[in-house]
Amino acid sequence: MPARRKAAAVVAVGLTPLALTALAAGPASAHGSMGDPVSRVSQCYAEGPESPKSDACRAAVAAGGTQALYDWNGIRIGDANGRHQERIPDGRLCSANNDEFKGLDLARADWPATSVSSGSYTFKYRVTAPHKGTFKVYLTKPGYDPAQPLGWDDLDLSNPVATATDPVASGGFYTFSGTLPERSGKQLLYAVWQRSDSPEAFYSCSDVTFGGDSGGTASSPTPAPSASAPSEEQIEDGTDKSTVEHDGHGDDDAGTSAEPVAEAASLPANDVQAAGTSQNLAETGGDSSTSYLAMGGAATLAAGAAILFGSVRRRAVNGGARQGR
Template sequence: MSARRKAAVVAALGSTALALSVGPASAHGSMGDPVSRVSQCYAEGPESPRSAACKAAVVAGGTQALYDWNGIRIGDAAGRHRELIPDGKLCSANNEEFKGLDLARADWPATSVRSGSYTFKYRVTAPHKGTFKVYVTRPGYDPAKPLAWGDLDLGHPVATATDPVPSGGFYTFSGALPERTGKQLLYAVWQRSDSPEAFYSCSDVDFGGGTTGGTAPAPSASAPSDEQIADGADKSTIEHHGHGDDDASTSAKPSTTEPVAPATPANEPKAAGTSENLAETGASTGTSYVAIGGAAALALGSAVLFMSVRRRAAGGRHGR
C-alpha cells in the first residue's frame, strides 16, 4: 500500500463519523473489545497467524476472510437471524467465505473478563443507525462443540444499544456480564435500521475459574491496530466507508421491498430494519434527499459543461 493511501485509511478510521453523510453506503464492522475471532486472526496476520485456532481457520477458509474481517454480514437479514443462520454457522453468519470461524475448538484466543459491568467497543468502518445486541452463552457451554442458537441466552442480552455515537473508530456502549466460569462466547448482532443489512461477530471470552479439560489454556486475544487495518485494506474485497475498493458489486444491496420481520419467539433477536424503524430514524427520507441532491448536482454540472463546450465550439467556428 502506498504511504498516501495508508495515511488516508488510518485517518478515516479515526474519523468515521464523517461517513454518516455518505448516504446509503454499506456499513461494516466487528467487535473490537472483547475482540472477535476474525479480528483476532487478522491481528495475528492472515498469511502467518500464530495461534493454532487461527491457523486452522485459514486452512479451512483461506486468508481472504481475514482481510475481509469487517464483512460478516447478511444483506437482507431484516431481523431474521435464526431463520437465515443455521446452528453451527453462527460465527460465519452462514457465509462460506468465513467458515473457518465456525470451527469448534477450545483454544480460540480469548479475552479475560469477569461478571459485572463491561464496556463494549465495536470497531466500525462505516457507521449507520441501528441496534446492537450482545448475547452470552449459557452455563455449561462447550467450546469444543459447534455453536448453536440454543447455546445462547437469547432472553437476556448482556448489552443492547440503539444508535450509539461513533468516536475514534468505535461504537462504545455499556452492558453487564452475568456470573459464568471458564471459556464462554459473546455473540454480537448489529441490525441496521436504515437497511435490512445485519452484521455478526463471535468473541471468545474467559471468565476464569474453569477447567481446561487437559488442554493448554487459550492464548489471550488482541485486536488489530489502525496501522494493521490500513496495511491490509488493499487486499480487502469489502467496501470501507462505502468506498474502499470502489467496486459497487461488493456494497450491500438494499432490499427491493420494504422488509417485514416475521413473528419470532420472545427470546429471539428482534427485527430492526422494518418500516417503523425507518420512519423513526428518518434514514429513508434523508437518504432520498441526499440522492435527489446528488442527482441535481450532477445534472447541473453536466449542463454547465455542455454549454461551455458549445460556446468553445462556436468561438472556434467564428474565428476561422
C-alpha cells in the first residue's frame, strides 16, 4: 500500500471512533433552580453575592464564597442517572455534595422562606437551558428541625408533592402542579430534576413556612425573612461573573450564546430568547459533558478523513490504470 494511502487509512480509522464517542456522550445543557418556592441559592443570589442581606446568606458566602451564587443554576451531578441517595450523603443534599455550594448545607432555621399553605400549589422552576426529564419535589416530614443537618430520612420520599415529566418551558420557567400536605412551621422542599436524555441531574432546596409561622426554633428563635427570586436584570448583570456558560454547551467560553439545537427548535421564539443569552448555565467541562462544538468537530474530522482516504484511493487507482496503459 502506498505511503499516502496508508496514512489516510490510519487517520480515518483513528478519528472515526473519536467522532462516535463524542456523538454518544451528548452535551450537558439543562440547567436551572426552583423559582417558586424560591431556592436557597436563588434567594442568596437575589440578595447580592457580594453583600447578602440575610444572616443565612452571609453565612453561606462565608462558608463557600460568592462564586456559588453567581453559579446559582449549576447545582448538579453529571452522571447521577437516578442514583441520588447513592451520590449525595446526608448533610450535603442542598449542595448535591459539591464543595462549591457547601454554604447551602448550613443547618439553621433562619434561611429566607416562602410562605405556603396545604393544598394545591403551582411550582415554577427557573430554567436556563430546557431539556427533557422528570421533576420530583419532596417535602420534609412532620417534626423536621431546620437547625439540624438535612438528611434523606428527613424527606417524605415515598410521597413526592409534585411529579412532572417533560413539562413545557414558557417564559423561562417550567410550570407544574402539585399538592402540599398538612404541615406547620418551617419546612423544606427538595427538588430533583433528572434528565431523560442524559444521566445529569439538578437539585435545589427551597425553604418554606406553613400557616404564617416563621419557623423559629428554641435553638434558633430568629424569624426567617421572606424569600424572593432574582430578577431578570439581576440574572443578566451577573452573567459575566459566572463560571458556567450560556446555554450549557460545555466549552470554556462563558459568553457562548448558541442554543441547544433540538430544544430551541421546539420552543416559541420568546421562550428560546428566555433560555438564551441573558442566563448563565451549565458547569463548564462537566463530567459526562461533551459540547455540540466537540461533537460536530469530531464528526467533521472523521468525515474529512474519510473523504481524504477516498481521494487518495481514487488517485492510486487512476494512476495504476494509466500505468497499465
